[in-house]
Amino acid sequence: MTPQNMAQIHAAAFTDARAWSAAEFASLLDSPYVFASHASQGFALVRVVAGEAELLTIAVHPDHQGQGTGRALMADWMARATHTAGEAFLEVAADNAPACALYAACGFVIAGRRAGYYQRSSAQAVDAWLMRAPLG
Template sequence: MSSTAPGQLLVERGSGDDLDAVMAVMCSAFDPSFGEAWTRAQCAGILPMAGVTLMVARKDGDAVGFSLARRILDEAELLLIAVRPDHARSRVGSALLQRFVADQKMAGARHLHLEVRDGNPAVRLYLDNGFAVAGRRSSYYRGTNGDRFDALTMTLEV
């Protein structure tokens, strides 16, 4: 891990060793009533796959956010992005998203994709960073009480 000044945000590549920290961030960031969070098994299963990248945002050594992405040829998908609630609106999400875009572009991706629950405040983050709504998946997410929520598919050409 690189050294940074106290309070400075560091976004760095993560690994399976970061899974506990990733799960802690995910559990705090995702409201279970919407059904958006992944399980530990899902995260552990995808990490070793080719083209998958985990980025962890840290402040003072503590994980405050993460992103999980995969790239195949010239397409990349942001699978997950999460920020601890006590660091919301502190540009952690922006830093992770901008790092995703820059890294994928450098790796040769030209088409970036993501899905997000309609109504999720992160939609504004994506729009502010150049993503556009490309479609809607009706009843894509299933909440813990059985409620269904639409997903927006968003894209960015880089």
């Protein structure tokens, strides 16, 4: 999957947040610390530093959501990250029910909160949950 494909899927999936450009994806993928898990209509981008894996973003095209792709992407990157990391973390908007449910199903638990972290174009800012999960 190219950075262009990733930018297209990201823009389609994140309707209430700034879309990441193809150049941003290309730059992230240039880092030796970043890897991607891919499916035909989705991807996850992960950075591993100092034994901790951070899910930078995950997106499944809206036309293909609810078919198990997100769960498969999570399983793939978490299995790959066990080689270099003992723990994983991520941030998610508290009002993102599908993502919160997906992460909980994958073993993530809430470890912190950033009040008003996500700006919304048409509503009040939303808290971010910091979630963590052991790997391996």
